[in-house]
Amino acid sequence: MRKHSKLEPAVPSPPAVSPGPRVLVATHSHPRYVKGGAELAAYTLYEHLRREGREAWFLGCVRGIGPQRTGATLSQPTGEREYLYSAGEFDWFKFANRDPKFPAEFRRLLETLQPTVVHFHHYLNFGVEAFLHVKETLPNCKVVLTLHEYLAICNHYGQMVTRERQVLCHEATPDRCSRCFPEIPPTDFFLRKHYVQQFFALVDHFISPSEFLAARYRAWGVPAHKLSVIENVMPPVGPALAPPRPLPDEGTPLRVGFFGQISHLKGINVLLEAAAILAEQRQYGVTFEIHGDYSGQPPEFQKDYLERLAKVGRNVKYYGPYESERVDALMRQVDVVLVPSIWWENSPLVIQEALRNGVPILCSDIGGMAEKVRDGIDGMHFPMGNPVALAQRLLAQSLKRGGQVGASPPASPSIAYAQHEAVYR
Secondary structure (H helix, E strand, O other): OOOOOOOOOOOOOOOOOOOOEEEEEEEEOOOOOOOOOHHHHHOOOHHHHHOOOOOOOEEEEOOOOOOOOOOEEEEEOOOEEEEEEEEEOOEEOEEEEEOOOHHHHHHHHHHHOOOOEEEEOOOOOOOHHHHHHHHOOOOOOOEEEEEEOOOOOOOOOOEOOOOOOOEEOOOOOOHHHHOOOOOOOOHHHHHHHHHHHHHHOOOEEEEEHHHHHHHHHHHOOOOOHHHHEEEOOOOOOOOOOOOOOOOOOOOOOEEEEEEEOOOOOOOOHHHHHHHHHHHHOOOOEEEEEEEEEOOOOOOHHHHHHHHHHHOOOEEEEEEOOOOHHHHHHHHOOOOOEEOOOOOOOOOOHHHHHHHHOOEEEEEEEEEEHHHOOOOOOOOEEEEEOOHHHHHHHHOOOOHHHHHHOHHHHHHHHHHHHHHHHHHHH
């Protein structure tokens, strides 16, 4: 692994680089270590910029995994144009970076690379003060921020779900937030919002992958004229991907796939309860195939999930984690992709993956899920958190002969990329 106590000059770009914005793409992790949606979206954008001949660099973060913090605040273990920040102390309430080494090292990186745009795909680990570091180091450099969830609005992991009852929250106010966190007074939530907003004011433009998320941030205080709704840039679609297809004929088992993070808010219990309902009715025409990882969840959730999994019938099979490179092949083996989340999802990566593979989607009827999946066109909706309704919908589809719903292909990645370039310019 290559390490630096001081940054070396940037590697010269290929001579074919075209004129245009010089973009540093930054995100709170790195897809080599954490394969989350924001990390993949940021890295895919960086790769697309490079393919288009743009001057571009990638700045990721690592905390407690991969390269260890051994004196090198910034290192380059993954590529000449890729940097990795070994994150230090962080205030998770105000998103303030308490690492004393970060400001000087980040500003030195900015001076070395001289980007004209710094596009943050998150502010965790960097801290919201990073926007100020950019503006003070390179006054003419523009700051773009893609919003991925409701962290600035909601202290409960940015998911706008109440802490105790785990029900949807429709509005964040200091009093309501303090009821979720009684150990924190309303005045602290008021000051938290003010602290974050003063740094958000330095952002030149915000990007939201869904209109639903954008509406929440406009209501919270992000100026409408500084906010655009643009889908994340997805990996290129290969020629071997399956075209849209209908549901299977009557008599053929309906294979329902779950992909991604296994957690309470991702609705895994909704799936398991629906499977139990169908098993009790001896309806085995629907089978569930779970692909994902639960190891990052709290111990109590892991224990509960494994206990539930041990009790399920033959209509549920857990296949474990998978590499993102395998998702297309796995999705093409199922008939329906299930997205049963019980929180206001923004633009789930799994929906985009299902669309590009032509697989119909069955999702909860809220948030960005309902926005991205047109009911009766790209898939179907069911009432959020209702395993009975889910079981009924799946049973009805399994009894249909050659269902008519097939996922429409997603918009070309080049469209989202062109929209990003328009923002940069």
